[in-house]
Each structure stands twice: as structure tokens, then as C-alpha cells.
Amino acid sequence: MKKGFVSLFIGVLFTALVIAGCSTKDSDAKSNGKKELTFVSWSSQESTGKVIEDRMVKSWNEKNPNTAVKTIGYPWGETLQQLSIKAQSGENLDIAQIQSSWFNALAGQDVLVDLNSVLDPEWIKSNFSEAALKAGQLDGKQYALPWTIAAIAPLYNPEILKEAGIDVPPATVAEFEKALEKVKTKLPDVIPYSISTENASNVSQDFQAWLWTFGGNVFDENGKVTINNENGKKTLEWLKRLKDKKYIQMAVDRASSRDTFGLNKAAFYDDSIVARGFQVEKGTPLEKMPNHLVPMDRPVLNKGDTPRTVLWGHYLVVFKGSKDQQKSAEFIKHLLKDELSIEYFKSASVPPVTNSAKKDPVVSKDDYVNKYLQVAESATPLETEAFTQVNELDNIIAEEIQAALLDQKTPEKALNDAADRIAETVK
């Protein structure tokens, strides 16, 4: 029996030594004065964003071997979740790319660094437009710097429109519906309008843009939920009509819309400015893009109305738990250098944000980008973005819209249920 005890003791001791011996790279790095910073970026993993790893991160690491950056790429749909979990569990996060709609959710957790405290406030002020900086501010603090800003605009395929007998892109909702009818009649294999109906975040984006077009809002100026008012009902009834006439389809998300559009099987769809990069990757050469993918103003309800569009952008943030807040902020400054921003633009069609890079002829003479930037001038952030529960609100909106489109509820009932659930969530 004593022998058994000795074996047990040796076993436990061995296990303890093995566990103790598994020191992390981090502690090794600390011992030789090196720190490895992490940069969470979903774009770096996309085919159009290879330049991030190959040029941006590489050039930083060559100059800063003691604070090298390692890129971590979660899928876009999981990035906010991963950042929130890691930040709340106290895991060391350094730098991250975030979508503008996630800003409040992250800043509200008090996990971000005020970049005015680690970068020269004058540099920040002189390099970006006031509007671009405002979207990264909370309580007067600059928690995020813009990386690229544009809008989510409707796009059309000029060749398909021509085949369907449509000479100019529709300017009003009535013209748009007529155009969809023509596409459906003349090209039955083509999806007239590939609006998002699957992924909650995309459904909410596309729906809110149309809701504003019909004069509706999710909330009024006092914060009261108004998604179910008359204009809201008109919007959903209109979408339901499009679905019943088979102009739009269920089970469509942004990625599948890009695929369908790439195959010349969709006439219209909504996307951010990155759309062109994806079409190039799917085989349409850049020079043929004016015949394949063109951004347009969202059709308005009545002539003379201002086209409504969702503001879209990517921001850069530094976390309070960073191993080196100063160096992390400097890495952000490095990413925003003009020559790197222009390279990123050439690869992914994402327009640079610094005042100097915007003037570069490669950017300023690009019609596609100019149209997006013109559309973005009147763009507004999603109403759900103002809340830390943005995901939950988008889920509610998406579920209720799907229920109405699939005849599970009337549009009125779906919007009333959405209003009750939204009010309960934000109370």
C-alpha cells in the first residue's frame, strides 16, 4: 500500500511539474524584453485584405521587432462576440478593427483606451474630418479612429438592366418596383432584388434603410419605439409584396448576394463599398466593373426626397488591457499611413480616411468610390447602433420581419411584436 502512495505522490508531482513547465510564450517574451501585440481583424483574413498582413503588419514588424504584431482573424459575424468575451474575461487584447455599428457596444464596456491620451490630439484633429471622428467618440473621449468610411448603398448590374429594358436606374420606389417587375418578366432566372433576409445584422441594415425611405424610424427623438407606426407598416407591407411577387427571396445573406451578383443572377442588391473588391475576386476585371456593378442612390418615396442610406465604416481601437497601449496606438497610426491606405484601397476598394490620402488621384478619380462617398454624405448610422444591445435589437427586427414575410404574422402584428420586444430590451 505504501508503494501505492509513493506512486501516487510521484504522479501528482510530475503532473504539477508538467503544468508548471508549460510556460507561455508571453512569459518567455517578457524575459527577453519583447512583447507580441495582437491585432484582431476580420478583413485581414478576406481575400481582398491580404495586403493587411503582407504589407501593413509586415512593415511594422520589420521596424518594431520588440513589439511585433500578430494578426488574429475571427469571421466578421463573430468578432464583436470574441472581443466582448475576451475583454470581459480580462484577456489581454491590444488592437482591433471594429465595425462602426459595434462602437457603442464596446465603448460602453469601458474597455477601450482614449486615443487622445496616447496619440497627439493635434495629429488626430488635423488628419480626419470632424464627422469621421465623431462616430468614434463617447462622452467627449476619442475611443476609435476611422480606418475607412462610406455607406451601404444599393448596387445594380447595368447589363441586366439593359437586357430587361431599363435605361436608367430607378429613382423612386414606384420606379424601382416597376424595374423589378421588368427583370422578373424578362429574365426569370435572375433575382430582381437580392435584399438580405437571413443574417440578422444585414436584415436590420437593409430594412432600416427602407424604413427611413418610407418616412419611418425605429425610435422617435424621445427614444420611444415607433417601428410599428403607419410608415413602418407601409415599409413591411411593401417588402411583403415584393416577396409575394418573387422579386425578393428568403434565405439570402450578404455573402450569397455577392455570389449571385457575381454570376450575373441578381439585378440589385445592397452592399458596402467593399462590394467591388469581392466582384474582382469573383472574376470580373476592374475595367469591366462599370458594366457589372454600379452604386446608386436609394430610390426615394417621392421625387425630391433625400435618398436614405446607412453609414458604414471600419474603426480601429486599442484596449485598456493592452500589453503596450502606446505602441498599440502607434500601430494604428502606422496602418493609417497614406501609402499603406492607398494600397489597401487598391486591393479592397475601401476609401482612405485621412485628409491627405483622400486627395490621392487614385482615390479622387475613381467614379465608383466617388459615387459611394457622395451617397455617404447623407448617410446616417443605424438607429440600433446607439445601444449596447445592438445585436439583440437586430435579432428582434430580423425575426419579426422574417415572420411577416413568411406569413406567420401580419406585418402589423410583426411590427407590434417587434416594438414590444425592442422596448423591453432597451428599457
Add this chain to the structure above:
Amino acid sequence: MGLQTPRMRDKQLNIRQKKELTESQFGSLLAIPAMLIFAIVILYPFIKSVYYSFTNEKLLSNETSWVGLENYLNNISSNNFIDLLINTLVFVSITTFVPLVIAFAWSIVLVQGFKGESFLRTITLYCWVLPIASIGLLWKWIFDANHGFLNELLSKWGLISENINFLGNTTTAMMAVCVAMIWHSFPWMMAFLLGSLNSVPQEQIEAVRMDGGNNMSILRNVILPHMKPILFVIVILSLINRFQHFDLIWVMTEGGPAHSTTTFSIEVYKQAFQNFNVGQAAATGMIWVLSLSILIFVYMRRLKEDA
């Protein structure tokens, strides 16, 4: 140093025996490290989840307060709860019993020992060893409304005049997910059933045949009684697994459209990692655990009976 009497020797032996551990005590001691790991890895998160289910814990907030049964009541009174329950039961029962029947029939075919049987068996097992996310994407493409293989096939055969949006319809989405799950899971069942079928006593089959019995009576009187224990294990393990299943549904439909494929596992994921509402998710998880406990109880009881 006096001489020891036999009585003194017995007394000393008793003392030594008392100092030494009994076999069961020693066994318990050996189990302590495993119990500690169990406590850290399973028990602690479980207790923490029970605690969270009574709080308003949120991933996006540092403040937590006790809310009693509010999360449970909110869940049960929610409009979606009945749908959630029905979806889970439909998914669990279809993807347990349908593949069981297919696996049983296919094992009977394979047990005949014809030429090429081992090739067919290997091919069948591929459906099981493929990563579940790949299977989800494969079936998502098969059921796609515009470029899907199934629509193409049905159209070529003249069975449909217009493509069917399998994943975009509340009635067909669940069926599509179930078909993919059945395809993935029946080989696992087949592997078990095949082993059991191979051990069916041939003399009993011969005896039934000599008594004039046909294939049905062989199945009823020899094969099924022989396979009852393994069928029971397969059904229980499969039910538990399906209750927990997440990946395939998430890849194919994300629980939609309009909640029509949302099961308990999808709902817990959405509540915890999309809505960041940990307290609510924990309460849903506890309701889910209670439902699963019934199955686990039946399984453990059966194991005890067998022992």
C-alpha cells in the same frame, strides 16, 4: 523486551490494519485527482450557470443583480418558447428514429456479406467522419434555391416548374436540416448495428427456418430480441446527442427563418453570444438540462440494471 503473547500480537496486527487503508478507501483516494478535475471543469461551470440563471448577468455589463425566477418566467412566457420546444422535439425525434430505421435496413443489407460489402461500408462511414461544418455547407448548397443540386435535379426530372426555396421556408427548412443530420448520423448507428447483427446466433435463425418461419419471423423472434440492448443504447445516446446538437443547424440556417429551426442549443447560443444575455441563456440552459436529465436518468438506470 518481554515475550509477546498471541493476544498482544493480534492487538498489534489490528492496530496496523486500522492504520492501513481499506481497498475502497485507497480507491477513493486515487479518484481524488479525477474528482478535482471534474469539479473544476464540469461542476464549477455548472454551479456558476445555475447561479447566473437567477441573475441579470450580461456580457456587456459589469453589474449583476439577483432577479430570482424572472429569467425562467420570461423564457416560459415568451411567444417563442412553445416553438422552441416543438422545434427541439421535432429535430431530436426525426434525427434519432429515421436514421435508426435506415441504419438498421442498411446493416441488414451489408451483413449479407456480398462482394463489395466492405467498400460500401467504408463509403457509408465517410458521411460520419466528415467535419460537421463541411456537411452543413454541402447540404446548404444542395438545398440552395438558385444554384442548388436538388432543385436542378427535380427540375430536370420535370417534377417542379419553379425552384423551391428549401431553406427559406418555415415548413421545409426544418426538414432540410433533418435530412442533412440523418445523412450524417446513420453511419454511426450502422456501425453499432452491424457489429450486433454479426453476432446473432445462426443456429436460432436455422431453427426458425426449420419451423417454417419466414424473414419477418426471424426478424421478430431472433434478430430484434438479440439487438434490443444495443438499440436501446443507440436511441438514448442519439437522443442526448441531438438535444445538444448545434453546428449543423447553425451552418445551414442560423435557427431561421423566423425561428423555425431554432432548438434549445441555438437559442442558448443566440442569447449568450449574440444578445450577450448570459442570465437568460443560463436559464434556458437549465430548462434544457432538466429535459436532458430525464434521458440520462433512464440511461443510467438501464446501465445499473445491466450491471
